[in-house]
Amino acid sequence: MNEPVRERVTAAVGADPAWVGIGPLAAIPVRGARVVQGPGGDIAVFRTSDDRVFALLDRCPHKGGPLSQGIVFDCRVACPLHNWVIDLEAGAACAPDEGRVPRFPVRVEDGIVYLDLRGRPEP
Amino acid sequence: MSEREKLVVIGNGMAGMRTVEELLALAPDRYRITVFGAEPCGNYNRILLSPVLAGDKGLQDILLNDLDWYAERGITLHAGREVTAIDRARRRVRAADGTEAPYDRLLLATGSLPVVLPLPGADLDGVVTFRDIADVERMLAAAAGGRRAVVIGGGLLGLEAANGLGRRGMEVTVVHLAQSLMERQLDAPAAALLRRSLEARGLRILLEAQTEALLGAERVRAVRLADGRELEADLVVMAVGIRPNIALARDAGLHCERGVVVDDTLQTFDPRIYAVGECAQHRKTTYGLVAPLFEQAKVCANHLAFVGCTRYTGSVTSTRLKVTGVELFSAGDYLNAEGGDELVYQDPAGGIYKKVVVRGNRVSGAVLYGDSSDASWYFQLMREGTDVGEIRERLLFGQAHVGDAGHGGAHAVAAMDDAAEVCGCNGVCKGEIVRAITSKGLFTLEEVRAHTKASSSCGSCTGIVEQLLALTLGGDYSAPEVKPLCGCTGFTHEEVRRAIAENGLKTLPETMRFLEWRNPDGCQACRPALNYYLLCAWPGEYRDDGQSRFINERAHANIQRDGTYSVVPRIWGGVTSPAELRAIADVAERFEVPAVKLTGGQRIDLLGVPKERLPAVWHALNQAGLVSGHAYGKAVRTVKTCVGSEWCRFGTQDSTTLGIRMEKLCWGAWTPHKVKMGVSGCPRNCAEATIKDLGVIGVDSGWEIQVGGNGGVKVRATELLCRVKTMEEVLEYTGAFLQLYREEARYLERTAPWIERVGLAYVRRRLVEEDDGRRALYARFLDSQRRAQSDPWAERAQAPAHTGEFLPLARVG
Ligand code: SRM
Ligand SMILES: Cc1cc2nc3c(=O)[nH]c(=O)nc-3n(C[C@H](O)[C@H](O)[C@H](O)COP(=O)(O)OP(=O)(O)OC[C@H]3O[C@@H](n4cnc5c(N)ncnc54)[C@H](O)[C@@H]3O)c2cc1C
Ligand code: SF4
Ligand code: FES
Numbered sequence: 001m002n003e004p005v006r007e008r009v010t011a012a013v014g015a016d017p018a019w020v021g022i023g024p025l026a027a028i029p030v031r032g033a034r035v036v037q038g039p040g041g042d043i044a045v046f047r048t049s050d051d052r053v054f055a056l057l058d059r060c061p062h063k064g065g066p067l068s069q070g071i072v073f074d075c076r077v078a079c080p081l082h083n084w085v086i087d088l089e090a091g092a093a094c095a096p097d098e099g100r101v102p103r104f105p106v107r108v109e110d111g112i113v114y115l116d117l118r119g120r121p122e123p
Numbered sequence: 124m125s126e127r128e129k130l131v132v133i134g135n136g137m138a139g140m141r142t143v144e145e146l147l148a149l150a151p152d153r154y155r156i157t158v159f160g161a162e163p164c165g166n167y168n169r170i171l172l173s174p175v176l177a178g179d180k181g182l183q184d185i186l187l188n189d190l191d192w193y194a195e196r197g198i199t200l201h202a203g204r205e206v207t208a209i210d211r212a213r214r215r216v217r218a219a220d221g222t223e224a225p226y227d228r229l230l231l232a233t234g235s236l237p238v239v240l241p242l243p244g245a246d247l248d249g250v251v252t253f254r255d256i257a258d259v260e261r262m263l264a265a266a267a268g269g270r271r272a273v274v275i276g277g278g279l280l281g282l283e284a285a286n287g288l289g290r291r292g293m294e295v296t297v298v299h300l301a302q303s304l305m306e307r308q309l310d311a312p313a314a315a316l317l318r319r320s321l322e323a324r325g326l327r328i329l330l331e332a333q334t335e336a337l338l339g340a341e342r343v344r345a346v347r348l349a350d351g352r353e354l355e356a357d358l359v360v361m362a363v364g365i366r367p368n369i370a371l372a373r374d375a376g377l378h379c380e381r382g383v384v385v386d387d388t389l390q391t392f393d394p395r396i397y398a399v400g401e402c403a404q405h406r407k408t409t410y411g412l413v414a415p416l417f418e419q420a421k422v423c424a425n426h427l428a429f430v431g432c433t434r435y436t437g438s439v440t441s442t443r444l445k446v447t448g449v450e451l452f453s454a455g456d457y458l459n460a461e462g463g464d465e466l467v468y469q470d471p472a473g474g475i476y477k478k479v480v481v482r483g484n485r486v487s488g489a490v491l492y493g494d495s496s497d498a499s500w501y502f503q504l505m506r507e508g509t510d511v512g513e514i515r516e517r518l519l520f521g522q523a524h525v526g527d528a529g530h531g532g533a534h535a536v537a538a539m540d541d542a543a544e545v546c547g548c549n550g551v552c553k554g555e556i557v558r559a560i561t562s563k564g565l566f567t568l569e570e571v572r573a574h575t576k577a578s579s580s581c582g583s584c585t586g587i588v589e590q591l592l593a594l595t596l597g598g599d600y601s602a603p604e605v606k607p608l609c610g611c612t613g614f615t616h617e618e619v620r621r622a623i624a625e626n627g628l629k630t631l632p633e634t635m636r637f638l639e640w641r642n643p644d645g646c647q648a649c650r651p652a653l654n655y656y657l658l659c660a661w662p663g664e665y666r667d668d669g670q671s672r673f674i675n676e677r678a679h680a681n682i683q684r685d686g687t688y689s690v691v692p693r694i695w696g697g698v699t700s701p702a703e704l705r706a707i708a709d710v711a712e713r714f715e716v717p718a719v720k721l722t723g724g725q726r727i728d729l730l731g732v733p734k735e736r737l738p739a740v741w742h743a744l745n746q747a748g749l750v751s752g753h754a755y756g757k758a759v760r761t762v763k764t765c766v767g768s769e770w771c772r773f774g775t776q777d778s779t780t781l782g783i784r785m786e787k788l789c790w791g792a793w794t795p796h797k798v799k800m801g802v803s804g805c806p807r808n809c810a811e812a813t814i815k816d817l818g819v820i821g822v823d824s825g826w827e828i829q830v831g832g833n834g835g836v837k838v839r840a841t842e843l844l845c846r847v848k849t850m851e852e853v854l855e856y857t858g859a860f861l862q863l864y865r866e867e868a869r870y871l872e873r874t875a876p877w878i879e880r881v882g883l884a885y886v887r888r889r890l891v892e893e894d895d896g897r898r899a900l901y902a903r904f905l906d907s908q909r910r911a912q913s914d915p916w917a918e919r920a921q922a923p924a925h926t927g928e929f930l931p932l933a934r935v936g
Contacts, residue, residue, distance in 0.1 A: 020935050020936075022932055022933040022935060023932045023933050027927060027932055028932070029669070029670055029927065030670065031644070031670040031671075032669075032670045034927065034931065034932035035931040035932060036931060036932050036933045036934070036935055037931050037933070037934040037935070038935055038936050039935070039936035040936075042931070045932065048644075049643075049644050063684070064686075065686070066682075066686040069674040069678070069682060069686075070647070070674065071647040071650060071651070071670070071671070071672075071673065071674075072670065073642070073644040073645055073646050073647060073650065074642060074644045074646075078646075078647035080673070080674040080675075080682050081682070081684065083647065085647070095573075096573055096574040096575075115935065117935060117936050
């Protein structure tokens with residue numbers, strides 16, 4: 001039953017070593033998310049219905065709920081613990097709630113998703 | 124891109140602008156919008172003119188849409204320009220100053236005009252009506268200079284005007300033609316109490332008094348009554364009624380009676396022209412309160428946006444008086460003209476009077492004076508036609524005394540301390556809610572939920588929040604008649620389900636497209652509901668959409684606060700064996716499960732399992748024959764049993780065996796909310812069957828089937844459905860009951876509120892009186908169960924297709 005977890009995938013975008021491939025886009029469910037275990041904690045990688053991909057730290061600004069487990073709609077996710085809605089693009093809670101989630105640069109090339117983990121995530 | 128169509132709106136008031144707002148939300152780019160308003164400002168909240176007059180609010184507080192609002196939306200506003208002609212042939216309107224505008228569609232929202240009595244002297248200076256900002260300014264100017272005011276008319280508007288002028292320091296006399304105040308909203312006892320408390324505030328009230336003339340040379344000086352009395356007056360306010368403002372429409376040849384006649388889509392006899400608000404006459408009725416106008420606005424916008432499938436079918440209205448310190452509410456057939464039973468509570472010394480009119484076990488009207496804390500509850504019972512047969516004798520004591528053992532005591536919302544907690548779930552107190560309503564301009568329950576989180580969780584405080592809204596906004600607030608499923612649609616749960624069945628909608632995208640969902644992706648509220656409705660409508664055929672399920676149901680385990688999960692295997696009827704216990708113990712040890720707990724549902728909870736390990740844990744449990752207990756789902760949970768006649772010295776029936784058979788019959792069914800059952804072997808009821816969704820109690824002659832119980836937030840005991848003789852019959856009733864609940868309750872509505880809404884009599888009719896109907900329900904249940912009963916844990920423990928849900932995608936860095 002075990003699909004091997006991709007360990008330290010090193011494929012890079014073009015010649016730029018900063019981008020780390022994390023797996024095929026097809027492995028992320030549409031209107032869903034997968035978790036990538038990163039050095040500074042889990043990262044949630046989301047895929048929207050129009051195939052846009054976003055990466056956020058997997059911690060809700062409210063009480064740390066795992067955003068990757070929420071229901072994804074439009075460009076947003078509803079946190080599974082207390083239903084805050086987080087805008088994936090802005091990395092911020094939707095009004096009237098307030099709070100931010102660190103974002104990671106992400107891109108898709110030839111069906112592979114790449115993350116840029118250098119430095120601190122974008123606030 | 125083709126040229127946008129032109130929409131012209133005549134009337135810049137509450138109904139017209141609400142329609143424009145609703146329209147912009149639905150179809151922001153459909154029209155180029157031009158608005159004419161006779162008043163020289165943006166749209167304001169007319170209702171709040173009373174608190175402005177009384178000095179509780181300033182004019183700046185009541186503006187709803189300022190000039191920027193129009194500019195930002197590209198709307199051309201001609202403020203201060205009154206339209207004087209509509210040329211329907213050339214499709215143009217013209218204003219008094221000559222401004223013209225062409226239209227493709229025209230919306231009339233001209234409101235009403237105050238009635239001016241044709242008395243001698245009616246045109247003197249100092250004689251005003253009470254309708255708009257200019258009137259209020261005139262009154263304030265008079266109050267600053269003069270001393271005496273006479274208000275003609277003891278209805279809602281007149282009394283609010285009188286109170287306001289009194290608060291501004293004038294000596295006020297109210298002259299009223301009828302025998303009692305507000306006779307169109309109050310019965311005699313309530314009106315008498317009202318009179319007493321207004322007099323205590325210093326107002327002088329003359330009943331059965333007819334005004335004959337207004338005296339004065341240029342400025343009014345006195346009012347003469349028919350009996351010859353003369354009342355000195357520096358200011359006279361005429362508040363004797365309103366009449367729909369239809370001159371413009373009538374001159375344009377539109378069919379008018381009392382108002383501009385419209386159909387259920389708010390269209391006038393000219394298909395290009397719509398009318399909303401007080402100027403419109405729908406099914407022989409014109410309205411003078413905002414709640415119905417807002418409902419009209421919604422429907423009208425829907426048709427203007429060409430997404431029209433809603434209909435306006437008329438409104439039930441209620442009245443409150445916005446005089447600080449006077450609590451008064453009236454709705455429906457408050458006079459009991461149609462011959463119902465009157466339930467009356469009277470405490471003249473305490474200044475409290477309550478009358479609820481009940482006809483055929485439904486509330487048909489109510490008058491509350493002095494304590495209106497249960498107003499929204501009675502109003503809701505009335506509008507929804509709830510069966511109150513069973514709570515009749517407690518009805519007058521209010522919601523807090525009905526099936527609410529957990530709380531008790533009346534919610535005197537008005538008297539509540541600001542620091543008192545209203546929403547226990549989110550820790551929100553009264554002061555916070557009231558502040559949010561006033562400072563952020565909130566109007567609806569949904570808005571309060573969004574801004575404060577109050578009432579957004581368990582919902583048990585919804586009644587209080589609605590009362591706070593009503594209290595804070597005055598008559599401005601009215602709960603919507605039937606709530607749409609969520610913000611993505613105007614359709615109700617029932618409408619959506621009907622559309623799915625009647626139009627053979629079989630997928631989520633198809634359903635959303637067909638019903639013109641505002642947001643093609645839906646949201647976290649509607650997607651799970653739609654997924655359930657489709658699943659229920661097309662058993663075996665619909666392909667479940669995991670991404671539209673809440674995480675617990677998607678992962679078949681309960682998410683915990685730290686992101687781990689809990690695992691609860693099914694323990695049929697609460698009966699286990701050493702082998703099962705050993706298997707559970709082994710799993711707990713092998714997977715280092717941090718906590719093992721006996722649940723309140725006679726099962727064992729393994730808490731703190733990381734998501735990645737769930738499939739392996741399930742696999743190990745499966746090997747010992749243990750399957751999912753669905754402790755995470757809107758699904759059949761447990762059947763709690765007692766030991767019963769097999770062991771117990773009192774037992775009259777074998778409750779354990781029946782419980783196990785019921786659980787085997789029902790497990791795996793998805794339901795609108797969770798379903799818990801219980802079976803006790805005798806009326807001592809050790810399995811607590813009387814607070815279950817369905818409870819069975821063994822009696823000498825067979826079994827009693829009880830339904831609609833609930834532990835939880837708001838305790839409710841079951842009600843007896845029927846008595847049967849055999850276990851087979853219990854199973855048939857159980858399956859049929861579940862199927863009826865599955866097919867007809869709203870998503871996230873447990874059996875208790877569902878039965879309160881539809882009435883036990885209805886459920887009895889469908890299940891007990893209609894034998895064929897019950898058998899058909901049972902057959903549908905069995906059919907659905909044939910396809911539903913496969914262990915989701917086994918499916919996921921074995922199939923690699925599901926690993927994506929449980930494993931991380933990668934490990935990096
Ligand atoms: C485990 C358990 C507590 C325990 O340790 O005993 C429990 C735990 C939870 N209950 Fe419960 N309830 C448990 C028995 C009950 C009971 C007692 C019973 O079933 O006999 C009740 C009152 C009876 C009733 O439902 O009518 C109960 C009334 C609730 C409610 C309030 C429901 C209501 O209608 O008011 C909620 C909230 C909800 O469902 O929205 C809730 C919600 C929850 C949740 C699912 C909270 C959540 O959403 O995460 C808890 C999940 C814990 C977990 O991960 O396992 N739990 N909960 C019990 C599991 C029983 C089982 O074997 O499946
Ligand atoms: C003092 C007061 C207190 C009230 N209290 C309550 C309450 O507590 N609860 C409640 O539900 N309701 C209350 N109402 C009633 C409520 O305000 C009205 O039902 C509501 O405002 C009607 O909305 P409308 O859009 O139909 O009319 P209006 O809000 O009157 O809007 C009509 C607008 O059209 C303009 N207009 C008319 N003819 C033309 C023309 N030819 N060209 C251009 N513009 C034109 C008018 O100037 C006006 O601005 C109160 C009303 C008043 C006056
Ligand atoms: S009562 Fe139920 S919901 Fe509340 S903490 Fe206990 S288990 Fe959780
Ligand atoms: S932790 Fe996300 S909403 Fe509370």
